[in-house]
Amino acid sequence: MLWNVDHTLVDVTIVLRDAYAAAFREVTGRPLVRLAPARGRPDSEVIFETLALNGVVAEDDHLPAFTEALARAFADRRDRIAEQGRAMPGAREALAAVARLEGTVQSVLTGTIRSNAVLMLGAFGLDEHIDVEVGGYGEEVYPKATLIQVARRRAEARYGVPFPASATVLVGDSTRDVQAARFGGVAMIAVASGGSTAAELAEAGADVVLDDLCDTEWLVAAVTRLTSPAGHVAG
Known part of the structure; x- marks a missing residue:
């Protein structure tokens, strides 16, 4: 089971935007005017677009420098994550419910860089059932x-x-997540908790669309169905 992090399990928009602004200033020496929207994209794409939106011509060393600066800036604000952010409704209960499924391993597939994703999960106690060692992250x-x-x-x-792939489920909140699941040949549970509407997620091809993660019984039933030989979409 692979979970997107930002806007699927947590919402730390205020702190993350502040960290981006600090990282931008550190790398470019200029104030951040416009931050590119994430829309399910990895931090690497957001960084390049943010540089372009602010009139900075990206050079080879910009991405590693910005990624490192973003990790430091977010870590410096770790005490604010729980204060100014939130766990998404039902996230903690959903992780615990899926963990009770025999043979299930939960990790993350996120556009957020690893260090920041780990801090986000830990701030809200959502890391108990997640093995961060086997996930995929935004700096890759x-x-x-x-x-x-x-x-x-x-x-x-x-x-x-x-x-x-037939026994793997991705849970995310964007149409980009749905597209990744389709191309990756895995089942997709979409949650309309981010920037994509339920209709957009369904149209993109999500197997299941939820308003939130609060109905853990329905979530577990969906995971079980999608990973059964008869329930998985071929791919």
Whole structure:
């Protein structure tokens, strides 16, 4: 089970925007005027677009420098994450409910860089049932669809058992997440808690669309159905 983090499990928009502004100033020496919207994209894409929107010509060292500065800026604000952010409704209960499914490993597939994703989850006690070692993160060079395969291979190496695409579910809140699931050949549970509407998520091809994560019984039933031989969409 692979979870998107931002706007699926947590919402830390205020702190993250502030960290981006601090990182931008550190890297460019200028104040941030416009921050590119995430829309399910990895931090690497957001960084490049943010530079362009603010009239900065990206150079080879900009991405690693910005990524490192963003990690430091967010870590410096770790005490504000729980104060100014929130766990999404039902997130904690959903993770606990899925953890009770026999043989299930939960990790993340997120556009957020790893250090920030770990801080986000930990701030709200959502890391108890998640193995962050086998996830896919925003600083990695692979597109999200490929990161699904990377995460599956990492889980197989760590746990010594196969995790086929047919037994993998991605949970996310954007149409980009849905597209990644389709290309990656895994089932998709979409949550209309981010920038994409329920109609947009359904049209993009999500197998299941939820308003939130509060109905854990329905979530578990959906996971079970989608990972059964008869319930999974071929891919």
